[in-house]
Amino acid sequence: MTGPVLADPFTVTDVAGRAVSFDKPVEHVILGEGRMIYALATIETDDPFAKVVAWRNDLWKNDADAYDAYAARFPEVKDLPMLGRLTDGTLQTETLVDLKPDAVLLPIGDKQAADEVGLEDMLNAVGVKLVYIDFREHILENTEPSLHILGQMFGNVERAxxxxxxWDQQMARVTDVLETAQPEEPKVFMYRAAGYSDCCGTFGSDNFGLMVKLAGGHNIGSDFLPGYTGTINPEQVIASNPDVVVATGANWGHNEGISGFVNVGPGAAAVADDSRAALAKLMQAPAFTGTTAVADNNVHAIWHQFYTSPYQFVAVQRLAKWFHPDLFADLDPDATFREFSETFLPIPYAPGYWVSLDGKD
Structure with missing residues (x-):
């Protein structure tokens, strides 16, 4: 008689450079960032929540429409415990232990806070693995390794x-063309979470700042910020005089007291006129009124959550068409995202991930 087939032990090297060993694929996981579901759903497409025992509340807060779409497809989502965050003190480490997971996935940005409270030692003491992944701080270095980590942990390496x-193929559709054409780079100001926070949040040389570069633009924030994100003052925006302004937006309706943001994201095509009006109002701020971008109506908004998901290739394609419309006339980022969603994601594709002041979305 043949006994059960046992999974082979394996070791992942997380994005913090830590080697973490497992006897078998995980069965009970805590998502230290709810928006990790964007990546996990590409690996565990049949039911990305089947092995999730709790998650941070940020998907619900920062992408209400995606949360609703996942909850409609997987009703158990509504019963998953929602956790706070280590970095702001709203998550008690004992809560992680009480949920009895096999592993806790944290974004690399939480590592300092985790180290300060001794989280790794605490989890090790009860046999829980801690693994760091990253789709935000170093997108070229960490996106593909993070996907491979998830593939190993959930026993689906081939899918990862x-x-x-x-991801590689779709990025190359922009970067290969730019490498050959070497076009002049427009000056681009990425307005981070426009309307959600005060002017003028933006990005340094990674995340959306790097996406601008990969799309053939010069990211103004890279001239001023040492990290991947930060704030510059309105006078610096005026002096830089961007040729293009791209605001990031989302459905932040679950955040109390927040208004004036540009609602772009899954399903937001239905409210495109309202989103365009919100974007136009934001451009009335002194930082933007005299810029070349506003004068030329070269102002756009794009889904904020591209910045913390493995879907950055879609944003790079959309940015490239805004920066170099003639060069990328045949590129259709909406079709790209639709194809990706139908191939790798369990929820229906719903357009609305960007909007432009000129109406040519």
């Missing part, structure tokens, strides 16, 4: 390879 290969 497929997602990473698609």
């Amino acid at each position: 390879d497929q997602v990473a290969a698609y």
Whole structure:
């Protein structure tokens, strides 16, 4: 008689450079950032929540429409415990232990806070693995490794390879063309979470700042910020005189007291006129009124959550068309995202991830 087939032990090297060993694929996981579901859903497409025992509340707060879409497809989502965050003190480390997970996934940005409270030692003491992934701080260095980490942990390495290969292929549709054409780079101001926070949040040389570079633009924030995100004053925006302004937006309706943001994201095509009006109002701020971008009506908004998901290739394609419309006339980022969603994601594709003041969305 043949006994059960046992999974082979394996070791992942997380994005913090830590080697973490497992006896078998995980069965009970805590998502230290709810928006990790964007990546996990590409690996565990049949039911990305099947092995999740709790998650941070940020998907619900920062992408209400995606939360609703996942909850409609997987009703158990509504019963998952929602956790706070280490970095702001709203998550008690004992809560993680009480949920009895096999592993806790944290974004690399939480590592300092985790180290300060001794989280790794605490979890090790009860046999829980701690793994860091990253789709935000170093997108070129960490997106594909993070996908591969998820593939190993959830026992679906081949699927992770497929997602990473698609990511590479779609990025190359922009970067290969730019490498050949070497066009002049427009000056671009990325207005981070426009309307959600005060002017003028933006991005340094990574995250959306790097996406601007990969799309053939010069990211103004990279001239001033040492990290991937930060704030510059309105006078610096005026002096830089961007040729293009791109605001990031989302459905932040679950955040109390927040208004004036540009609602772009899944399903937001239905409210495109309202989103365009919100974007136009934001451009009335002194930082923007005299800029070349506003004078030329070269002002756009794009889904903020591209900045913390493995879907950055879609944003790079959309940015490239705004920066170099003639060069990328045949590129259709909406079709790209639709194809990706139908191939790798369990929820229906719902357009609305960007909007432009000129109405040519």
